[in-house]
Amino acid sequence: MNRTAWRIAIVGAGPVGLALALHGARLMPEAAFTVFDARPAERDVAGDPRTLALAAGSIQFLERLRCWPADAAAPILSVHVSQQPPSPGQPEVLIDAASLGVPQLGAVLGYGALVAPMQQRWQAAVAAEPARLQMRFGAAVSALEPVGAEVLVHVGEVAAAQHFDLAVVAEGGVFAQQARKAVVHDYAQTAWVGALVLEGAGPATRGRAYERFTRQGPAALLPLPNGGGDGDGTTPRRSAALVWCVARDDDPVRGLDAPQRLALVNTLFPAEVGRAVEMSPLKDFALGLNAERTLVEGRTVRIGNAAQTLHPVAGQGLNLGLRDAHELVVALRDTIDLERALKHVEWSRAPDRWTMIAATDFLARSFTWRGPGLAALRAAGLAAVQHVPGLKTALARRMMFGGR
Numbered sequence: 056m057n058r059t060a061w062r063i064a065i066v067g068a069g070p071v072g073l074a075l076a077l078h079g080a081r082l083m084p085e086a087a088f089t090v091f092d093a094r095p096a097e098r099d100v101a102g103d104p105r106t107l108a109l110a111a112g113s114i115q116f117l118e119r120l121r122c123w124p125a126d127a128a129a130p131i132l133s134v135h136v137s138q139q140p141p142s143p144g145q146p147e148v149l150i151d152a153a154s155l156g157v158p159q160l161g162a163v164l165g166y167g168a169l170v171a172p173m174q175q176r177w178q179a180a181v182a183a184e185p186a187r188l189q190m191r192f193g194a195a196v197s198a199l200e201p202v203g204a205e206v207l208v209h210v211g212e213v214a215a216a217q218h219f220d221l222a223v224v225a226e227g228g229v230f231a232q233q234a235r236k237a238v239v240h241d242y243a244q245t246a247w248v249g250a251l252v253l254e255g256a257g258p259a260t261r262g263r264a265y266e267r268f269t270r271q272g273p274a275a276l277l278p279l280p281n282g283g284g285d286g287d288g289t290t291p292r293r294s295a296a297l298v299w300c301v302a303r304d305d306d307p308v309r310g311l312d313a314p315q316r317l318a319l320v321n322t323l324f325p326a327e328v329g330r331a332v333e334m335s336p337l338k339d340f341a342l343g344l345n346a347e348r349t350l351v352e353g354r355t356v357r358i359g360n361a362a363q364t365l366h367p368v369a370g371q372g373l374n375l376g377l378r379d380a381h382e383l384v385v386a387l388r389d390t391i392d393l394e395r396a397l398k399h400v401e402w403s404r405a406p407d408r409w410t411m412i413a414a415t416d417f418l419a420r421s422f423t424w425r426g427p428g429l430a431a432l433r434a435a436g437l438a439a440v441q442h443v444p445g446l447k448t449a450l451a452r453r454m455m456f457g458g459r
Contacts, residue, residue: 227360
């Protein structure tokens with residue numbers, strides 16, 4: 056197997072950037088990796104409460120990197136997809152891990168619970184091989200400058216710069232804060248995110264995620280780790296993450312106080328989820344598609360949210376980014392020709408990327424369509440997924456593992 060001593064810069068120490076660094080350091084022992092991140096070294100990411108949903112394939116990848124915090128994650132054992140009434144026949148799709156022969160469809164955990172152990176593992180790798188591996192905290196990359204067959208990484212406003220054979224941008228951000236890429240669509244939707252405490256849910260709902268197509272947009276409930284307790288000892292309680300997408304120009308959430316928001320949430324989901332009795336403060340994010348047409352430009356590669364920011368309707372953004380990282384390392388490992396490796400990454404990632412971009416874009420746009428019969432069409436689509444042989448399994452495996 057061919058090896059190379061390439062110098063590789065990774066911009067961004069989030070889950071995608073760190074996964075790339077850990078995977079690359081393991082599979083490419085002659086290559087040198089430097090991870091840049093603007094956050095100071097003393098900033099503790101462990102308490103970052105943002106919620107992440109990871110598919111089964113992503114969990115397997117992180118387990119191979121030995122940085123999957125299983126004790127901090129809530130497994131997703133089933134997914135229930137339905138449309139808010141009135142809907143012809145009230146169709147629903149139920150996907151469960153047992154029927155697919157997998158232990159879980161995915162898992163939910165806090166951003167800090169995932170990134171902190173990944174960062175610790177990378178710092179340990181740096182300490183073990185300081186001549187080959189580096190971590191530069193507090194180093195905001197201000198520019199990437201192509202210089203012949205190299206790329207010059209500029210840090211901050213001073214003239215500090217380093218030469219690399221390849222720079223990988225894994226620093227994403229959210230749609231509202233990003234520079235616009237080649238493929239852009241503003242969905243004119245807002246995502247309200249937070250956490251709920253649910254009371255009275257039945258035992259069959261344990262580990263179940265819910266996706267509900269409402270008249271305003273998709274709403275999702277995801278099981279949270281260490282959730283809820285037993286309430287008063289007689290009525291079980293569980294915690295769930297809420298992602299609630301609504302139209303920006305007809306937002307039913309923004310003008311409500313906390314009790315009113317709680318009351319409205321209780322009209323969204325099926326009765327089996329129980330009743331929401333507590334709600335955290337909600338944060339709002341603008342939703343849009345922002346994607347590069349190509350991953351590679353010269354000696355610079357963009358992956359994860361730096362390459363494609365998606366609507367959260369299918370929860371695939373981070374999973375797609377982790378697959379980007381995995382496949383990039385495999386391509387680099389398997390050839391001594393960097394240009395050939397980058398061309399391979401470009402064409403091999405295209406089917407997975409554009410399938411997910413197209414699917415999430417279609418679903419997101421469909422909620423902006425108005426007209427008679429659209430609810431019936433969505434209902435027919437759900438019924439087809441549930442009852443057409445093989446269709447549900449194919450869809451579930453695509454969501455879990457991408458195009459592999």
